Amino acid sequence: MGLLGLFLLWRIDSPRVERLRADLIDTLVPNLEWAMRPVTLLSGMAEDFQSYSRIYEQNQELKRELQQMKAWKEAALQLEQKNARLLDLNNVRLDPKLTHVTGVVMADSGSPFRQSVLLNVGARDGIRDGWATMDGIGLVGRISGVGERTSRVILLTDANSRLPVTIQPSLQTALLSGENSPLPPLEFIEDSDEVRPGDRVVTSGDGGVFPAGLLVGQVVLGSDKRLRVDLAADFQRLEFLRVLRSHDFEVISDAGGLIVPPVTVPLPDTSAEALESAAGEAPTETEGGNVEALGSGLSEGGDAAATPGADDG
Amino acid sequence: MDDPWWRSLLAYRALFLGLALLTLFFRLLPSGQTPGSLPGPDVLLCLILAWMVRRPEYLPLSVIVIVILMEDLLLQRPPGLWSAIVVLATEFLRGRVTLTRELNFPVEWMLVSGIMLGMMLVNRLVLAIVFVPQPGFGLVLVQSLWSIAIYPGVVLLSQLAFNLHKPAMGEVDRAGRRL
Numbered sequence: 001m002g003l004l005g006l007f008l009l010w011r012i013d014s015p016r017v018e019r020l021r022a023d024l025i026d027t028l029v030p031n032l033e034w035a036m037r038p039v040t041l042l043s044g045m046a047e048d049f050q051s052y053s054r055i056y057e058q059n060q061e062l063k064r065e066l067q068q069m070k071a072w073k074e075a076a077l078q079l080e081q082k083n084a085r086l087l088d089l090n091n092v093r094l095d096p097k098l099t100h101v102t103g104v105v106m107a108d109s110g111s112p113f114r115q116s117v118l119l120n121v122g123a124r125d126g127i128r129d130g131w132a133t134m135d136g137i138g139l140v141g142r143i144s145g146v147g148e149r150t151s152r153v154i155l156l157t158d159a160n161s162r163l164p165v166t167i168q169p170s171l172q173t174a175l176l177s178g179e180n181s182p183l184p185p186l187e188f189i190e191d192s193d194e195v196r197p198g199d200r201v202v203t204s205g206d207g208g209v210f211p212a213g214l215l216v217g218q219v220v221l222g223s224d225k226r227l228r229v230d231l232a233a234d235f236q237r238l239e240f241l242r243v244l245r246s247h248d249f250e251v252i253s254d255a256g257g258l259i260v261p262p263v264t265v266p267l268p269d270t271s272a273e274a275l276e277s278a279a280g281e282a283p284t285e286t287e288g289g290n291v292e293a294l295g296s297g298l299s300e301g302g303d304a305a306a307t308p309g310a311d312d313g
Numbered sequence: 314m315d316d317p318w319w320r321s322l323l324a325y326r327a328l329f330l331g332l333a334l335l336t337l338f339f340r341l342l343p344s345g346q347t348p349g350s351l352p353g354p355d356v357l358l359c360l361i362l363a364w365m366v367r368r369p370e371y372l373p374l375s376v377i378v379i380v381i382l383m384e385d386l387l388l389q390r391p392p393g394l395w396s397a398i399v400v401l402a403t404e405f406l407r408g409r410v411t412l413t414r415e416l417n418f419p420v421e422w423m424l425v426s427g428i429m430l431g432m433m434l435v436n437r438l439v440l441a442i443v444f445v446p447q448p449g450f451g452l453v454l455v456q457s458l459w460s461i462a463i464y465p466g467v468v469l470l471s472q473l474a475f476n477l478h479k480p481a482m483g484e485v486d487r488a489g490r491r492l
Contacts, residue, residue: 002393003378003393003394007392007394009393010391010392010393011391011445020386024387025386029387032338036342040342043342180448
């Protein structure tokens with residue numbers, strides 16, 4: 001049966017079949033857009049109409065929120081000034097390569113088990129697999145599958161999504177793993193006692209796929225007593241998404257050579273005193289700040305290595 | 314010939330393709346699923362089974378393969394497996410068309426429910442054998458139950474709107490052959 005053959009082929013050589021799939025979507029879905037646009041608009045209008053009927057309550061609610069926001073705005077302005085001053089002091093330059101391409105959501109996968117959306121930007125616009133995708137505020141997901149004119153974003157809520165994150169201010173690292181629920185749980189937290197609901201969650205940049213420091217959301221305590229993340233991006237209405245151009249990551253190619261003092265000292269026996277004395281001599285025999293720094297570092301290492309041995313003795 | 318043109322075989326096949334595209338279209342709309350909400354029914358599957366029980370000649374193998382394979386590819390499912398299962402199920406029904414013609418509706422419903430659950434189980438079994446990650450069993454079960462629940466609705470709509478019913482005793486087609 002050809003169909004089962006196709007399934008097996010997909011299981012064995014998934015990338016090739018997935019490319020076929022991306023091509024098919026690429027040709028089909030943009031052609032459907034003329035039909036999708038009005039239906040989407042209508043459903044949006046229906047939702048808006050529903051919200052008109054609650055307009056009075058909303059108005060009250062908004063007034064209350066506005067009051068709170070004024071207080072926050074004052075705090076934010078002060079913080080912004082402070083931040084600018086500190087940045088100035090530190091002479092920070094923001095990464096100039098971190099630019100973005102903005103795309104419009106064309107379709108979602110339509111399946112309840114796959115949380116992903118299709119964007120109308122693709123390889124033509126320089127999109128590549130693995131790039132981070134944000135809405136105006138927070139991280140939404142990553143690019144997985146690029147066609148010529150379209151690309152697919154796997155959302156953070158998808159069951160296949162795993163994202164290394166850092167929880168501020170305690171700087172605990174954890175893994176945000178999607179599971180088809182609106183509040184994905186945090187797994188592998190180093191010390192969950194230090195994490196409180198309300199803490200900020202940002203990407204950690206571990207694994208080298210995403211840039212570090214993108215806002216993901218806030219920690220909340222789920223009804224099942226697990227720590228979960230309330231995502232900052234508005235997953236209810238994903239419309240315009242930014243794809244962050246991350247640059248290629250540098251790869252460390254060699255295993256790292258052995259750093260030795262430039263003077264050939266006959267290898268001493270393993271006692272700490274010999275090591276220390278060798279390290280101490282090194283800077284005196286050569287000139288140059290580099291070597292000096294290296295020598296002192298080595299001597300510190302020797303001290304540290306020596307102390308446990310002394311304790312044992 | 315008092316039969317209007319839209320009773321013809323080709324017209325029904327085209328109608329089926331149109332309906333299939335329509336369901337696919339609505340599932341692709343970006344007004345989508347919020348994560349964690351319960352999955353809805355698989356309308357296309359109901360449609361295929363209902364038509365297959367009534368008039369198998371309207372759904373040749375090629376049409377089914379095209380429609381389901383396209384759905385597989387567009388909805389990010391493992392391509393081919395679900396299509397193969399649907400083909401097996403429909404061929405099973407096609408082979409028993411003389412039997413299903415005699416059944417009254419509740420029995421037919423039970424038969425179709427059994428087939429749907431069986432398809433779901435086979436799908437999960439094969440996916441488990443080749444170690445493909447799967448959604449939770451509860452979600453899939455809810456989807457199957459939904460499909461079973463709306464099956465009578467699909468049948469009723471097919472009968473009322475498209476005049477699709479089981480051939481009666483001694484009914485003849487346009488060329489005068491017995492069905």
